[in-house]
Amino acid sequence: MATVLVTGGCGFIGSHLCSALRARGDRVRVLDDLSTGSEANLAPGAALLIGDVARPATVRQALAGVDVCYHLAAIASVQRGVQDWYGTHRANLSGTIALLEEARRHGIPVVYASSAAIYGDSTVLPLHEDVRPRPLSAYGADKLGCEQHALVAGHTHGVATTGLRFFNVYGPRQDPRSPYSGVISVFCDRLARGEAVDVFGDGLQTRDFVYVADVVRMLLAAMDTASTSAPVYNVCTGQPTSILNLASIIADLCGTSLTLRHQPARAGEIRHSLGQPALARQRLATSAATTLRDGLAETLAWI
Ligand code: NAD
Structure with a gap:
């Protein structure tokens, strides 16, 4: 111990x-x-x-x-x-x-x-x-x-x-009410209540x-x-997910229809962020195994 x-x-x-x-x-x-x-x-x-x-x-x-x-x-x-x-x-x-x-x-x-x-x-x-x-x-x-x-x-x-x-990183306990919170906690919170979500730019930017x-x-x-x-x-997972795709998976898990409010693109926002997980998998002998759908379901269960 x-x-x-x-x-x-x-x-x-x-x-x-x-x-x-x-x-x-x-x-x-x-x-x-x-x-x-x-x-x-x-x-x-x-x-x-x-x-x-x-x-x-x-x-x-x-x-x-x-x-x-x-x-x-x-x-x-x-x-x-x-x-x-x-x-x-x-x-x-x-x-x-x-x-x-x-x-x-x-x-x-x-x-x-x-x-x-x-x-x-x-x-x-x-x-x-x-x-x-x-x-x-x-x-x-x-x-x-x-x-x-x-x-x-x-x-x-x-x-x-x-x-x-x-x-x-996303999951339960990520505070959706913080103005600095990650997109997943905000989308889960809004869509679980059947509300519209804001998408900045075309929504085709991707994250890992x-x-x-x-x-x-x-x-x-x-x-x-x-x-x-x-x-x-x-x-990281090495899997890219667009913001639009993310919103539609969460809406699907919530059993709600998706209403998007398109907002102007945010200045300086990175278009694509995708990591290579190979080195961590090799050296740490473990990797990110949870599918996005499963992780989102756990997150929604907490909200
Ligand atoms: P979080 O805000 O939930 O947790 C940070 C914690 O640090 C909070 O409990 C806060 O009260 C505490 N804290 C802040 N300033 C402090 C200070 N001066 N002294 C003592 N405590 C202080 O954020 P998180 O998402 O859990 O992030 C944890 C770590 O992971 C951070 O170092 C963050 O930069 C890093 N990180 C997070 C993400 C993500 O996607 N969440 C991505 C990259 C890196």
Whole structure:
């Protein structure tokens, strides 16, 4: 039985991870400032420390007596980074450095959340880990910064890490009421109530949607690969889904007719985002296996 710190453990992905860790018998401690997460998401039996991951004294307290750490705390929104560039940078990159610096003191391995946003608008499809990163948002730049500081942590300080570049994660507990929420939670919420959904541009833009339970399995497996060479892996399915196709599958599952409200295309929006999952499948010996239909059905059952 290990003692595990999960930063951001009251958020969407972190809360699922905490449940899985508790289910296998680990002692779980959560560090979360509850800025977007909720205490209601705290896994039964997990201990909560409310605080800011960018505050070194708080991180020190959170990591005391911990064996391994999953670092998921972040302001997980490209739009928030546009509105509050420095504030998101502090949480997303300074918070990661604060965590790595304290992990160094105790030799604690860290698995952390990176993002497909590090690829920016690269036209390489599917995106594999060796594609040159070209983030175009503060959020993507800070996530790439996390990867680079993880390299420093390994090379200079001997801290073992693994970074996971999440593509579009979806599933239960993703808050549809947040203005920064993912398209799936918003569509599920609206269509379950028989309401129209907004589609920006022609709706033919595609995303690689990955179900949260698959992400949790990959997070768990990633701890075994943590090393001072700071590996990073895509967490994706390799399956593209257009926004229009997504809306029609959800409407079908809801047994409702689909009413689309077409809105102007959003400036700067990436047209296609598709990941290559092969490296993660090989190194983590697991992959995203849940079909979109099954994952959406689980998500709708929660709403
Ligand atoms: P979320 O907003 O549900 O969870 C983030 C959690 O971090 C929240 O509980 C929030 O309260 C907490 N937090 C934020 N700032 C903090 C701070 N300064 N100190 C302590 N806690 C803080 O988001 P999520 O979707 O669960 O994302 C988890 C991680 O995965 C994030 O690092 C995010 O950037 C990354 N990610 C998510 C996706 C996705 O599709 N959901 C895609 C790529 C990367």
